[in-house]
Amino acid sequence: MPELPEVETIVRRLREILPGKKFNQVNVFKDKSFAGDHRELVGLKIREVSRRAKLIRIHLSNDLNLLTHLKMTGQLIYLDDDVRVGGGHPSADWVRGLPSNHTRIHYRFSDGSELFYNDMRIFGWMRLLTDELVNDEYVKLAPDITDPAVTSNYLYSIFQKRKVPIKQAIMNNQIVCGIGNIYASDALNLAKISPLRPAKSLSKKEVTRLLKFCRQVINRGIKLGGTTFDGKYVGVDGMAGGYQNELKAYGREGEKCFNCGGKIIKIKLGGRGTYYCDNCQR
DNA sequence: TGATATGTTATCTT
DNA sequence: CAAGATAACATATC
Numbered sequence: 001m002p003e004l005p006e007v008e009t010i011v012r013r014l015r016e017i018l019p020g021k022k023f024n025q026v027n028v029f030k031d032k033s034f035a036g037d038h039r040e041l042v043g044l045k046i047r048e049v050s051r052r053a054k055l056i057r058i059h060l061s062n063d064l065n066l067l068t069h070l071k072m073t074g075q076l077i078y079l080d081d082d083v084r085v086g087g088g089h090p091s092a093d094w095v096r097g098l099p100s101n102h103t104r105i106h107y108r109f110s111d112g113s114e115l116f117y118n119d120m121r122i123f124g125w126m127r128l129l130t131d132e133l134v135n136d137e138y139v140k141l142a143p144d145i146t147d148p149a150v151t152s153n154y155l156y157s158i159f160q161k162r163k164v165p166i167k168q169a170i171m172n173n174q175i176v177c178g179i180g181n182i183y184a185s186d187a188l189n190l191a192k193i194s195p196l197r198p199a200k201s202l203s204k205k206e207v208t209r210l211l212k213f214c215r216q217v218i219n220r221g222i223k224l225g226g227t228t229f230d231g232k233y234v235g236v237d238g239m240a241g242g243y244q245n246e247l248k249a250y251g252r253e254g255e256k257c258f259n260c261g262g263k264i265i266k267i268k269l270g271g272r273g274t275y276y277c278d279n280c281q282r
Numbered sequence: 283t284g285a286t287a288t289g290t291t292a293t294c295t296t
Numbered sequence: 297c298a299a300g301a302t303a304a305c306a307t308a309t310c
């Protein structure tokens with residue numbers, strides 16, 4: 001269930017390995033997981049791997065791309081004999097023989113190495129798209145939280161028109177991309193702002209503070225390689241991240257707030273689990 | 283049995 | 297048309 005830091009981690013790892021690989025064979029086990037004609041891939045070469053929001057873009061020859069969204073339970077795992085690289089949803093597929101029963105797409109390269117796309121819940125997808133179509137997708141998205149175009153002025157002016165709770169506002173991809181449920185809870189805790197506050201009620205100063213901490217938690221997550229909850233799979237070829245050891249609010253129900261010693265409580269907001277300190281987050 | 287899960291998006295309503 | 301609310305997608309686990 002990757003957020004931006006997890007996706008960025010996967011991209012950085014695959015970027016070291018995939019460029020230069022040539023597709024020899026493609027097996028699509030679940031039609032819903034792949035859009036386009038996968039036969040077109042055979043013979044194409046990988047040029048580059050990049051990220052925008054939580055989308056992974058594998059740039060190919062012929063102005064084509066494999067655009068991927070892992071959604072909640074997607075994984076990309078590269079396999080070459082003893083080498084296993086990638087990431088995504090932490091599950092036994094990390095350590096199991098591949099393909100696993102969650103493998104939806106299997107790619108084999110001309111040098112014999114392989115790439116597996118696993119997705120338990122099948123929310124995610126891979127699409128074969130031209131550069132132009134990728135751009136069409138990108139222009140629909142608000143700038144990434146890592147993009148300098150996201151300034152406190154920019155956010156403040158948008159928030160003025162929104163009365164949804166601030167947590168939902170910062171998770172809205174039409175406003176800013178890349179802040180998921182975990183990092184939203186943590187950023188709000190550090191900023192000492194209640195997730196329930198209507199977006200329009202935030203002062204300019206509060207928006208500035210919130211933006212600062214959003215960037216901080218996302219960058220910290222990237223530095224640590226993302227967040228991995230299932231301890232069983234930590235340490236497998238370095239696939240697991242480390243942010244789970246530094247969570248400020250998410251998953252800490254009943255524990256002490258690091259700001260004030262108050263108790264972290266859990267509520268449901270917009271259908272998502274939301275953790276915050278009732279004492280210092282106002 | 284029922285609630286929950288790190289994400290989007292279609293659809294309906296206001 | 298814009299913003300908000302809700303369900304939906306499909307599966308596993310506690």
